[in-house]
Amino acid sequence: MDNLTRLLESASLLDAHEHFMSFCLLAAQRSKDPCTQVGACVVDRQGNLIGSGYNGMPRGCHDDEFPWGKRSEDPLENKHLYVCHAELNAIANTTGTMNDCVIYVTLFPCNECAKLIIQNGISEVVYLSDKHAHKKSTVAAKAMFDSAGVKYWQFKSKKKITVEFEDLQDRVAPRIVL
Numbered sequence: 001m002d003n004l005t006r007l008l009e010s011a012s013l014l015d016a017h018e019h020f021m022s023f024c025l026l027a028a029q030r031s032k033d034p035c036t037q038v039g040a041c042v043v044d045r046q047g048n049l050i051g052s053g054y055n056g057m058p059r060g061c062h063d064d065e066f067p068w069g070k071r072s073e074d075p076l077e078n079k080h081l082y083v084c085h086a087e088l089n090a091i092a093n094t095t096g097t098m099n100d101c102v103i104y105v106t107l108f109p110c111n112e113c114a115k116l117i118i119q120n121g122i123s124e125v126v127y128l129s130d131k132h133a134h135k136k137s138t139v140a141a142k143a144m145f146d147s148a149g150v151k152y153w154q155f156k157s158k159k160k161i162t163v164e165f166e167d168l169q170d171r172v173a174p175r176i177v178l
């Protein structure tokens, strides 16, 4: 890539997919899960972000009372029985219809989230990581999406976005590093 192209591209805006997936990555930073932070957002066909969430304990269930580990032999001492998934929280935080909306999520949805996505009429899933692709929950989720006609595709980009708050005191836009 020559310098002029690089300059022009670095000055260009984020496209919609980059914008919403970046938003999910920022939302994921709020998660207290020490192993897998997940962010999700629901976007309507006009391009409006109408709900978002990240994986966390249910409202009123404090992190000091519930576990974040996953290695105990006792399932009651592991996070999985308690944690609300990012997609669940994004959907719960959305007001109004989700018919034909798109959900962006940093990790491919599990089977339980797939059911929620389908039952709420969401028609497209854009995901970043498929690190649980080998798990039965992911295989089941894909089978349900295929059957229900929910489109899903993996977001890929080589862009790097650096947000430096200090830097922003003098400039209005984050620096996009290519």
Ligand SMILES: O=c1ccn([C@H]2C[C@H](O)[C@@H](COP(=O)(O)O)O2)c(=O)[nH]1
Residues within 6 Å of the ligand: 033, 035, 036, 037, 038, 054, 055, 056, 070, 079, 083, 084, 085, 086, 087, 107, 108, 109, 110, 111, 113
């Ligand atoms: O559809 C999903 C699947 C998982 N999550 C969350 C739930 C947990 O907090 C982590 C998974 O933990 P691992 O340590 O990778 O098993 O991801 C989600 O939000 N949405």
Ligand SMILES: [Zn+2]
Residues within 6 Å of the ligand: 085, 086, 087, 109, 110, 111, 112, 113, 114
């Ligand atoms: Zn899930």
